Structure formats: structure tokens, C-alpha cells
Amino acid sequence: MIEAINLTKRYGSLTAVDNLSLVVKPGEIFGFLGPNGAGKTTSIKMLVGLLSPTSGRAVVDGIDVAEDPVGAKRVLGYVPDTPEVYERLTARELLRFVGDLRRLPPVETENRIEELMALFELTDRQDELLGGYSHGMRQKVCIAAALLARPKVLFLDEPTVGLDPRSARLVKDVLRTIADDGGAVFVSTHVLEIAERMCDRVGIIQNGVLIAQGTVAELRSKALPGVEGADASLEDLFLKLTGGEEYRELISHLSSDRPSSEGPSGGARAG
Amino acid sequence: MEFIWIILRRDLKSLFTLRGKGSLREKLGLMAGAVVWFGLGAVLNYGALKMFQFLAGSLSVVPELRRAVEINVLNGSSLFVLVMVLLMGIQTTYKTVYESADVGFLLSQPVPVWTVFGAKFVVSFATTLVLSILYGLPVWIAFGSVRGLGSGFYFLAAAGFVTLLLAAHAVLNLLLMAAMKHLPGRKMKQMFIAFSAVFGVLIVLMSQLLSSRMSRAGDPVAMIEELGKGQLSRMWYLPSTWMTNGILGSVAEFGIDGTKGWVALLLLAAGATYAALTLSTRWYLSGWSGRAEELVPAKRKRRRAARVTGNRLQGVYWSVLRKDLKTLWRDPVVWYTVVVGVIGLAFFAYNMMGAVSQGSEGTPGAMDGAGAFLPSSIMIAMPALMGAVTSSQTGGVSLSREGKSFWILRAGPVNARSLVLAKFTYAILPPLAFVSAFSVFLEFTGLPHLSLWLALPIGFISSAILASLQILLDVYYPDFELKIELGAGVGGRGTGKVLITMFSSMAMVFLIALVLLSPVLLESRLGEGAGPAVTYVSYLVLILLAFGMICALLGPGTRRLSRMLADM
Known part of the structure; x- marks a missing residue:
């Protein structure tokens, strides 16, 4: 349902994404992990048709995104990493706008808006201007806008940032339901706990290169062969694969070097 | 004061350090802005120069009338600058003092709140000064040039404008701070927009009315009479009048005691600035933190929005x-x-109708x-x-x-x-x-x-x-x-x-x-x-x-x- 074939994006001499190839099947939630600046957002933007790849192809539900971007966008939903919305529209008006862009029947749009607003507990605020919404509320509206047309394929870039635990849990449940109904979900996240619990498969990208993909169990057996299954968390895996372990020593050094309220000279030093 | 200087130094550095890819574009933009700024000032100065020369020539036999008209023109330009500060300064000040991206960072640092406010006060004052002085000083320079006044007059004129603008800016900041503390942020913005818009419309209305009356006056003498009708110099309660009187006090021919004007203006500027800096300790933080608050809208609005359904073009x-x-x-x-x-269009039609009724005998x-x-x-x-x-x-x-x-x-x-x-x-x-x-x-x-x-x-x-x-x-x-x-x-x-x-x-x-x-x-x-x-x-x-x-x-x-x- 989602296919990246040797997707590459270069900005001059910098290769942001290098030969990314992956497949996400119907009914699957794919977690896309990586450190900051690894190329997650660039990859998602190429898959969604917001960024032209330097080379390679992105295919969504059998539609080549470069050849038929409008057709591809008709079947997919997208939630960006920052929930920027029209501040002078209300949540209901924004969702109507999205419904009209996608030519949903007005009655269906209205019913769907009611459903989604109730789901995300925004019913009481849906006729307020979005300019007055908090980050988390805007995030919920963006997710609702992506879900409005019941897309077959859903891309979410850091969807739980700014959400309270209750809403984050709700999003996880919604995504699971979509996948169970045969949809494909591609989600990038920093929250490894979410990826571990929610995703059927994960991919780890570093410096633009997909360095590993598979189920958490598969990655665990490949990357940490000596460790018993339940003892190695996805965090351990992530740090092992992305070279994060070297920072642990630095972090422990920094924590022992913290200045006291008396000023830098009065800082207690751990041994 | 040390903290204010540290913050200002950073602001100045970022203003004058043009680096990166856009540096040439930024430099060109800055140069174009300077050219436009000085060009506009030169145009205003030239126009004022011609007007004062005309007054000097045509009213040489009636010096009292000449002085009266000159006072009105000078006072009018000072008043215009004052209004411009209220019109533009309120926006500049709001953006600088309450919406600068670095305010949150600065307030999180171990520095007194008033120093953060003070630094932003100085930056917004400098911006307002640059934008507003253009509308007033060229007129005074033209006046001094035609009257053949010495360098002391120009110094006093510049000092007068700086003091007037500082006073207006400080009062504006006090009002803004009080309003921001007691009113929700977004409501405030709407109020400012309305406030600025009303002033803007009033200025347009007044300028159009004046130009219409002037253009209908027909001959120069009637135009002078129109100018002479202004009673601006009698508005003793306006700081712009204090400034005008203060500066003209140095011109012996006018016989004005400028001391009172200077004292009043300096007291207002110093007092309002001191009050703004002092009160910022208590008011600024709560005003800044509440700038994005939103009131929950009335239920009536929600019901109306909910009714909009049915078929629509897609x-x-x-x-x-x-x-x-x-x-x-x-x-x-x-x-x-x-x-x-x-x-603008209505007055254009009005002026055209006047021109047609005066000049055209045809139908x-x-x-x-x-x-x-x-x-x-x-x-x-x-x-x-x-x-x-x-x-x-x-x-x-x-x-x-x-x-x-x-x-x-x-x-x-x-x-x-x-x-x-x-x-x-x-x-x-x-x-x-x-x-x-x-x-x-x-x-x-x-x-x-x-x-x-x-x-x-x-x-x-x-x-x-x-x-x-x-x-x-x-x-x-x-x-x-x-x-x-x-x-x-x-x-x-x-x-x-x-x-x-x-x-x-x-x-x-x-x-x-x-x-x-x-x-x-x-x-x-x-x-x-x-x-x-x-x-x-x-x-x-x-x-x-x-x-x-x-x-x-x-x-x-x-x-x-x-x-x-x-x-x-």
C-alpha cells in the first residue's frame, strides 16, 4: 500500500535521504524512528507528495505520487510535524473546507465532523477560532482533518507531540482501528514506547539511510544477539543502532558537573 | 542598567550583522529603505520649503499673519507626528514589547523584569522615532532655512522632537501595559486594530477634507485664509503645542516664552518613562504571559455556525x-x-464635481x-x-x-x-x-x-x-x-x-x-x-x-x- 523505491533527496552536497526502500502493507502500522535530523520528515514529505525526490519513486495505493500527485493525495491523509492551521477559521470550518476540497457529500462531512469532534473531545470548542487553540488542540484538529475522508493510507509525523497522555492513547487506539480495518499507517515518532507498543514493524533511519527495519523482535535478535528478548527494550536497540550509547558517558559527566545555586564556583562535584 | 545594555547590544548586533545567503539582498533592501526614507524626507522638506518661501513673499507686508500661519503649520506638523506615534507606535510597540520572539527567553534569565521591558522600550522607541520624525523634522528644517536661523534652532528642533516622541512613547507604553494586564490578549489586539483603524481613517478624512477645501479655495490668498483658520496654537494642553512653543521660544521674532513648554515636555517625558519602567516590575510579566488568552465565545455564535449545512459548491x-x-x-x-x-474615492468624486462645476460650461x-x-x-x-x-x-x-x-x-x-x-x-x-x-x-x-x-x-x-x-x-x-x-x-x-x-x-x-x-x-x-x-x-x-x-x-x-x- 505504501512503497518507497530507492527514494533519494539531495540538497547540494548534502544527502538528506539516501536510497530509502520500504513497503508498508494493508493492515500494518509502520513506525519510522530516527534521531533529530535523520531524514524522517523529508522521507514522509516525499511519500506524501510534498517534496520531489531527487531520484526514486513513491507509490501509495498503487498510485505513483510523482505521476499523479492529486490522485495519490485523494487516498491519503497526512498529519504534519507542526499543527499549523488557519487561525481565522473555526475547527468545524476547517474540517468543512477539507471535506469540500475532497468533494465529500456535505451531509457526510457534517456527520463525520460531529463524530471526530466528539472523539477528540472538541465538541464544545469546535466553533471557536483556531487562533485560540492550544498546540495539543490544534494537533487533534489536524489529526481529525486527516481522518475526515476515511483515507486508506495515513501518514503521521510525530502525531503525539503536544498531546496529553489521554489523547495520545486515543490516537494510538484510532490508528490501530484504521490498521485493523485494512488501512496502512506510517508514523514517525520519537516516543519509542509508542513505537514498541503500537507498531507492527519499525524502521530506523540515521543520516538519511534506513539502517534497520522489521518487527521489534527481529531487530532485537539482529542487533543484540546476546541479550534475552524481554530484557532489551526498543530504546536499547535504538541507541545501539544509532550509536547513542557513546553519549551516556557524556550525560553522566554533565550531570555531575551541574552548578549549584551559589554560582559556578560553588558547584558540588561528584566523584 | 547593565542588563539593559547587554540585551540592547545583542539587538544592535543582530540588526547590523548581515550574514548568510541573503546578505546581499538584505543589504540592498536596507539601502533601498534608507533611500526611500531620505527621499520622502527630502520631498517633504522641499514642499515645506516652497510653502514657507511663498508665505515669506506673499505675506511680507503682514508679518503677524505670516507668523500665525507659520505657527499653525508647525504646530500642525507636530500634532501630526504625535498622532502618527499613536497610530503606528502602538503597533510597533506591541510587536516589539509583547511579541518579540526573545522575550520569553529573556524573562527566563536571572535578570530583573524591568530591564527586559526597558530594553524593548528602547528598541521600540528607536523604531518609532525613525518612522515618525520623518513627518515632522523636515518641515522645521525648511522653516529654519527660510527664516535663516542658526544651528542652535535645529538642535532645539531635533531635541524637541525626541522629547515629544519619548513622552508620547512612554505614555503609550503605560496605557498598553495597563490594558495588557487587565484585558485578555486577543481582545486587546482587536481593540488596537480598531483604535489604529479609527485614527487612520480620521487622518485620511481630515487630510482629504483639508485638500478638498484647499483645492476649492481657488487662489493662494484663499488658501492662506484656510490655513489661518486653524486654531492649533490655542490647544495649550497638547504636548505638541508645548514643543512648538519651546522651539519657537528661541526665535525672537515670535515673542514666545518657551521655558514653560520645555519644562512641561521634559517633566512629562521623564515622569512617564520613570513610571513605565517602575510599573513594568509588576505589570509587564502578567501582561506578556496573558497576551494570547482567548475568551470563550458566546453560545449564540456556536448555534449560528452549527446551522450552516446543506448543499454547497465543492x-x-x-x-x-x-x-x-x-x-x-x-x-x-x-x-x-x-x-x-x-x-479617497468619495473625495475624488467630490473634488471632480467641484472642478466640473467651476470650469465646465458644457453639459x-x-x-x-x-x-x-x-x-x-x-x-x-x-x-x-x-x-x-x-x-x-x-x-x-x-x-x-x-x-x-x-x-x-x-x-x-x-x-x-x-x-x-x-x-x-x-x-x-x-x-x-x-x-x-x-x-x-x-x-x-x-x-x-x-x-x-x-x-x-x-x-x-x-x-x-x-x-x-x-x-x-x-x-x-x-x-x-x-x-x-x-x-x-x-x-x-x-x-x-x-x-x-x-x-x-x-x-x-x-x-x-x-x-x-x-x-x-x-x-x-x-x-x-x-x-x-x-x-x-x-x-x-x-x-x-x-x-x-x-x-x-x-x-x-x-x-x-x-x-x-x-x-x-
Whole structure:
């Protein structure tokens, strides 16, 4: 349902994404992990048709995104990493706008808006201007806008940032339901706990290169062969694969070097 | 004070350090801004110089009247600067003091709150000073030059303006701080917009009324009488009067005791600044932190919104157009520009009616011949100009105004052609509305005009040319950081973009007017008999121009937008 074939994006001499190839099947939630600046957002933007790849192809539900971007966008939903919305529209008006862009029947749009607003507990605020919404509320509206047309394929870039635990849990449940109904979900996240619990498969990208993909169990057996299954968390895996372990020593050094309220000279030093 | 200097030093450094890819562009922009600033000052100075020279020559036998007129002019310019501070300063101050991106960071540092406020106070004061002094000081320099006054006068004039602006700025900050503490942030913004808009409209109204009265006065003596009617110097309670009296106290011929004016002005400036800095310790933090608060809207509004259902036109074109128009109604800046445009147009008609009743013995009315083209072409060009100015801030930059929300369109099933057409429709509405309404209005006046069957198509074609130009400019040079309205974001970027759109539109209006005027302009060369033929050729040229612009919009413009939708 989602296919990246040797997707590459270069900005001059910098290769942001290098030969990314992956497949996400119907009914699957794919977690896309990586450190900051690894190329997650660039990859998602190429898959969604917001960024032209330097080379390679992105295919969504059998539609080549470069050849038929409008057709591809008709079947997919997208939630960006920052929930920027029209501040002078209300949540209901924004969702109507999205419904009209996608030519949903007005009655269906209205019913769907009611459903989604109730789901995300925004019913009481849906006729307020979005300019007055908090980050988390805007995030919920963006997710609702992506879900409005019941897309077959859903891309979410850091969807739980700014959400309270209750809403984050709700999003996880919604995504699971979509996948169970045969949809494909591609989600990038920093929250490894979410990826571990929610995703059927994960991919780890570093410096633009997909360095590993598979189920958490598969990655665990490949990357940490000596460790018993339940003892190695996805965090351990992530740090092992992305070279994060070297920072642990630095972090422990920094924590022992913290200045006291008396000023830098009065800082207690751990041994 | 040390902390204020540390913060200011950083601000100054970032202002004067131009690095990176955009450095040449930024430098050029800065230079262009300086040229425009000094150019405007030179123009004002030249105009004032000519006026004072005229007064010196024509009123040499009545020095009392000359002095009275000079005091009125000088006081008027000082008052204008004061009003400008209230009009522009409130926006500059709000943005600098409450919406600068670094305020949150600075307040989180171990420095007293008043020092953060103090640094922002200085920055906003400097900005206001640079913007406002341009409107006043050149007049005083011209006055001193004609009167042959020494360098001490110029120093006093500069000092007077700085003190006046400091006083006004401090009072403004006090009011702003009090309001920000006690009113919710977003409500405040709306209030400021209304406040600024009212002042702006009043200034336009007053200047138009004055220019109308002056133009109707006919001869210079009547104009002087009109100027002499002003009683500005009697407004003793205004700080601008204190400043005028203070500076003119140094000119012996006027016989004014300037000491009282200086004392009052200095006391006000020092007292208000001290009060603002002192009160900021208690008020600034709570005002800043509450700047984005929102009131829960009334239930009545919600019920009304909930009723809007049923069938509606769908697809990219209609939904984008409907969305743009919906946000249009909620934008006070638009209403301000529309009101200013209507006022300008109304006074233009009023002045024309005066000119026609004075100068023309013929029977004005609907005329389709070449002879009617001089005034009747202007009757098309003026509303088109006003409409283009309005759309320079609305439809003409509507792609840029998508801002960071542009991803919603980019991620949706949006084809570029429908989007271009929606934006074109949005951009054509203001000039078309202005031209149509004005053409209909002219039918009921005695002013020369083209008949409706001719005026409306010409108006439509002219509006289409202007809208195509604006959308093309917006597609090729978008600025998604564009923020026009007060309090919309950090820095209020995009003034340059709006000005470029506006000036380009004005140039296009000039070109359209030139084409429409060509029958009159070419009459002497081609002979009277060629009039009708040239008229038809001018129509054809206009149609071809519109055709070319629309083709450029639907061809290269659409392709460019298509690339933007797929890759940015």
C-alpha cells in the first residue's frame, strides 16, 4: 500500500535521504524512528507528495505520487510535524473546507465532523477560532482533518507531540482501528514506547539511510544477539543502532558537573 | 542598567550583522529603505520649503499673519507626528514589547523584569522615532532655512522632537501595559486594530477634507485664509503645542516664552518613562504571559455556525474561494483599507464635481466620444487603483497569506489551475467592486463618465489585468511569512512584499490609463478624424493586454504553482 523505491533527496552536497526502500502493507502500522535530523520528515514529505525526490519513486495505493500527485493525495491523509492551521477559521470550518476540497457529500462531512469532534473531545470548542487553540488542540484538529475522508493510507509525523497522555492513547487506539480495518499507517515518532507498543514493524533511519527495519523482535535478535528478548527494550536497540550509547558517558559527566545555586564556583562535584 | 545594555547590544548586533545567503539582498533592501526614507524626507522638506518661501513673499507686508500661519503649520506638523506615534507606535510597540520572539527567553534569565521591558522600550522607541520624525523634522528644517536661523534652532528642533516622541512613547507604553494586564490578549489586539483603524481613517478624512477645501479655495490668498483658520496654537494642553512653543521660544521674532513648554515636555517625558519602567516590575510579566488568552465565545455564535449545512459548491475552486472570503470578513485590516479606499474615492468624486462645476460650461454626463476620454478614463482608473491597493493586501497576496497553513492545500487533492483561478477571483473582486460601484454611482452624478455598457467591460478587463499581475507576482515571489495584521506574529513581516505588489499594481493602472487616454494623447498627431479608430485600437490593446496576462497566469503561473504544490 505504501512503497518507497530507492527514494533519494539531495540538497547540494548534502544527502538528506539516501536510497530509502520500504513497503508498508494493508493492515500494518509502520513506525519510522530516527534521531533529530535523520531524514524522517523529508522521507514522509516525499511519500506524501510534498517534496520531489531527487531520484526514486513513491507509490501509495498503487498510485505513483510523482505521476499523479492529486490522485495519490485523494487516498491519503497526512498529519504534519507542526499543527499549523488557519487561525481565522473555526475547527468545524476547517474540517468543512477539507471535506469540500475532497468533494465529500456535505451531509457526510457534517456527520463525520460531529463524530471526530466528539472523539477528540472538541465538541464544545469546535466553533471557536483556531487562533485560540492550544498546540495539543490544534494537533487533534489536524489529526481529525486527516481522518475526515476515511483515507486508506495515513501518514503521521510525530502525531503525539503536544498531546496529553489521554489523547495520545486515543490516537494510538484510532490508528490501530484504521490498521485493523485494512488501512496502512506510517508514523514517525520519537516516543519509542509508542513505537514498541503500537507498531507492527519499525524502521530506523540515521543520516538519511534506513539502517534497520522489521518487527521489534527481529531487530532485537539482529542487533543484540546476546541479550534475552524481554530484557532489551526498543530504546536499547535504538541507541545501539544509532550509536547513542557513546553519549551516556557524556550525560553522566554533565550531570555531575551541574552548578549549584551559589554560582559556578560553588558547584558540588561528584566523584 | 547593565542588563539593559547587554540585551540592547545583542539587538544592535543582530540588526547590523548581515550574514548568510541573503546578505546581499538584505543589504540592498536596507539601502533601498534608507533611500526611500531620505527621499520622502527630502520631498517633504522641499514642499515645506516652497510653502514657507511663498508665505515669506506673499505675506511680507503682514508679518503677524505670516507668523500665525507659520505657527499653525508647525504646530500642525507636530500634532501630526504625535498622532502618527499613536497610530503606528502602538503597533510597533506591541510587536516589539509583547511579541518579540526573545522575550520569553529573556524573562527566563536571572535578570530583573524591568530591564527586559526597558530594553524593548528602547528598541521600540528607536523604531518609532525613525518612522515618525520623518513627518515632522523636515518641515522645521525648511522653516529654519527660510527664516535663516542658526544651528542652535535645529538642535532645539531635533531635541524637541525626541522629547515629544519619548513622552508620547512612554505614555503609550503605560496605557498598553495597563490594558495588557487587565484585558485578555486577543481582545486587546482587536481593540488596537480598531483604535489604529479609527485614527487612520480620521487622518485620511481630515487630510482629504483639508485638500478638498484647499483645492476649492481657488487662489493662494484663499488658501492662506484656510490655513489661518486653524486654531492649533490655542490647544495649550497638547504636548505638541508645548514643543512648538519651546522651539519657537528661541526665535525672537515670535515673542514666545518657551521655558514653560520645555519644562512641561521634559517633566512629562521623564515622569512617564520613570513610571513605565517602575510599573513594568509588576505589570509587564502578567501582561506578556496573558497576551494570547482567548475568551470563550458566546453560545449564540456556536448555534449560528452549527446551522450552516446543506448543499454547497465543492471542489478546489469553490472551497478555497469560500475559505478566503470567510477569513476576509474576519480581517479588520481589510475593512480599514476598504474604508480608506471608499473615502479617497468619495473625495475624488467630490473634488471632480467641484472642478466640473467651476470650469465646465458644457453639459457633463455620459459621453462615449474621444473628447470625453480624459476625465472618463480617470473615472475608471481611480477606482481600479483604489481596488488594486485593497487587493494588494488581500487577494493579491492571498497565496502568501496561506502562510504556514499552505500544507493543508499541498497535502490535499488540489490541482494548480483551480487554485490559481480561486486566487484570481479573490484578487479581482476588490477592483471590480470598486470600478462597478463607482461607475454606477457616476450615473447619478453630473460628472463625465463612460456609459455603463462600456464602463463595466473596461472595468472588468482592467481588474482582470490587475488581478493577473498580482497573482503572478504572488506565485513567483511568495512570502509565506507574510503577516499584515497587527499581532499576527513576530515582527509583522511582509510590508515590502505588499508594497511591491501595490507599486506594481499602481504602475499597471498607469499603463491602463495611458492606453485609455491614447485617443486624446494622439489626437493632435493623428487629427480629429482618427479619434474613433484610435479608441477602438485602445480597446483592442487593453483586451490583448488582459489576454496576455491571463495566458501568463494560466500557463507559466500555473506550472510554477504546480511545482510549489509538489515540491517546496
